[in-house]
Amino acid sequence: MAARRRRRRLKKRTRKQLKVWGAVAAVVAAVWVAGNWARVWPVLAAATAAAVLGGAGWALLRAHRRAVGQDLAWRAQEEARARELSMAQVDALTWQEFETYVAQLCRRDGCRQVVVSGRSGDLGADVVAYLPDGRKLVIQCKKYAPHRSVxxxxxxxxxxxxxxxxxxxxxxFVTTCRAFTRDALGLALRQDIVALHRDLLGSWVKGAHLESLIPLNGSGGGTRRRPST
Known part of the structure; x- marks a missing residue:
């Protein structure tokens, strides 16, 4: 108990000494500043100005980043709205008209020898064409309601x-629905089938070139691109 009381007294004495020395240091600093004000005030002014400018710059940077983020979000919303407006016209097509329309998109992007089967029993080759670089393109078209999945x-x-x-x-494999099921997308990726869901089809309709969409293969839709095994 005696040792504890001694420690408490020592702590109190130390705190008092620190307060005294702090006050002395403050007085000395004040006296020094008063005696050297002509040299001190430019430094203080420069430091204050730098702090003000730095704070203003940081505020402007944050405002710029926020504005850029809001602009990107707005552009994404507008692009999605534009795709859906175009897709509304695609949704009104029959499945035969949809195959013909996909063939027209292929021709627009420079494909050659574009042929539409236009019939059932075509073994998945609804549209056959050749890409500008000569590769043979075979397309399966599925005209599904947007809420469905392949x-x-x-x-x-x-x-x-x-x-x-x-x-x-x-x-x-191009479809008007929003997604491929997890198993369907996993199979497509393993077998090197390009899965073009509604969002990517909407971009194609709005003018994106087919060859720029092929590497995206299933990304950006309601189903993750890399399903777990």
Whole structure:
């Protein structure tokens, strides 16, 4: 107990000494500043100005970043709205008209020898064409309602015919629905099938070149690109 009391007294004495020395240091600093004011005030003024300018610059930078972020978000919303406006016209097409329309998009992007089957029993080759670099393109078109998903069974059928039956160099599965199921997308990625869901189709409709969309393969939709195994 005695040792504890001594420690408490020592702490109190130390705190008092620190307060005294702090007050002395403040007085000395004040006296020194008063005696050297002509040399001190430019430094203080410069430091204050630098602090003000730095704060203003930081505030401007934050405001700029916030404005850029808001602009990017607005542009993304406008692009999505524009895609949906265009897709509304696509949604009004019959499945035969949709295949013809996809063929027109291929021609617009420089594809050659574009042929539309226009019939059932075509073994997944709704549209056949050749890309500008000469590769054979085989397209499966699925005119589905936006809320639906392309199933694994749909993808399996196309996988089984796109290359073995039709000799595709590039196999493209394009649909008007928003997503491929997890299993369908995983199968497409493993078998090198390009999965073009509604969002990517909307970009194609709005003018994006087909060859710029091929590397995106299924990304950006409601289903993750890299499903877990």
């Amino acid at each position: 199933s694994s069974q749909d993808m399996q059928k196309f996988v089984g015919t796109a290359r073995l039956e039709h000799g595709a160099d590039v196999a493209l």
